[in-house]
Amino acid sequence: MLAPDLMARARDKLWEGAPPGLIREDPDSWTGPFTKEQTSEETSNMRRDYHWNYREPGNLDWMIRLLATDPNVWHMAEQLLGEGQLQTPKGIRGIYCIMPKAKAAPLPYGCHVDAHPFHLGVVGYIDHVAPDGGGFNVWPGSHKRFYYDYHSQYANEPTEAYKEDVARVNKRPRVDCHGGPGDIVFWHHRIGHSAGQNLTRQIRQAVLYDFRKLDLDETQKEPPCPDMWRDWSEAVRNL
Numbered sequence: 001m002l003a004p005d006l007m008a009r010a011r012d013k014l015w016e017g018a019p020p021g022l023i024r025e026d027p028d029s030w031t032g033p034f035t036k037e038q039t040s041e042e043t044s045n046m047r048r049d050y051h052w053n054y055r056e057p058g059n060l061d062w063m064i065r066l067l068a069t070d071p072n073v074w075h076m077a078e079q080l081l082g083e084g085q086l087q088t089p090k091g092i093r094g095i096y097c098i099m100p101k102a103k104a105a106p107l108p109y110g111c112h113v114d115a116h117p118f119h120l121g122v123v124g125y126i127d128h129v130a131p132d133g134g135g136f137n138v139w140p141g142s143h144k145r146f147y148y149d150y151h152s153q154y155a156n157e158p159t160e161a162y163k164e165d166v167a168r169v170n171k172r173p174r175v176d177c178h179g180g181p182g183d184i185v186f187w188h189h190r191i192g193h194s195a196g197q198n199l200t201r202q203i204r205q206a207v208l209y210d211f212r213k214l215d216l217d218e219t220q221k222e223p224p225c226p227d228m229w230r231d232w233s234e235a236v237r238n239l
């Protein structure tokens with residue numbers, strides 16, 4: 001559970017980055033995709049199709065406190081990766097939104113594994129995310145396969161097997177992680193995932209952060225370990 005006052009602050013903050021024509025009080029104006037005029041390739045406030053990644057506020061102190069250093073989130077991350085092992089967050093990814101789709105005609109889903117090096121991802125919802133509401137989608141168990149589809153533990157060096165495994169994993173059922181404000185999805189850095197499609201009338205609003213351990217620079221180029229949980233906490237390894 002994230003702090004309600006900080007979630008409210010983030011929901012307010014989002015609208016400072018809204019393009020012309022998107023009106024907070026008018027849900028009809030939220031339906032995607034973004035028009036040509038509303039589209040932006042600016043990294044700090046990217047808007048394209050149904051995606052709106054408002055990264056600009058990600059470095060604000062209170063945004064870091066909202067997610068990365070929230071006591072519950074931080075302690076969960078320490079339980080998973082080990083106490084005193086986490087890098088101090090300098091910023092979070094920002095507020096990531098998925099805009100509603102006008103017609104309930106979802107495209108087929110396809111998974112990917114993120115390219116940047118980290119250990120543990122967190123997606124925190126700052127508002128309601130109903131089923132098929134653009135929630136974070138994961139393919140359960142796929143991290144155990146994808147972990148070995150790279151030449152290294154954390155760097156972006158996929159092997160030949162990666163693409164084949166993506167096709168294989170895509171045939172398996174996905175889990176749509178829906179939830180309420182303050183709910184958090186913790187996810188392994190090599191799990192196959194996808195942004196969900198939003199078939200509701202609510203904007204999917206989430207804050208994202210990636211936990212990294214202090215020794216990431218030393219361990220990232222090492223080949224995958226026979227024990228894929230080697231870098232995780234003793235508690236995890238004992239499970």
Ligand SMILES: [Fe+2]
Nearest residue numbers: 112113114193
């Ligand atoms: Fe991703």
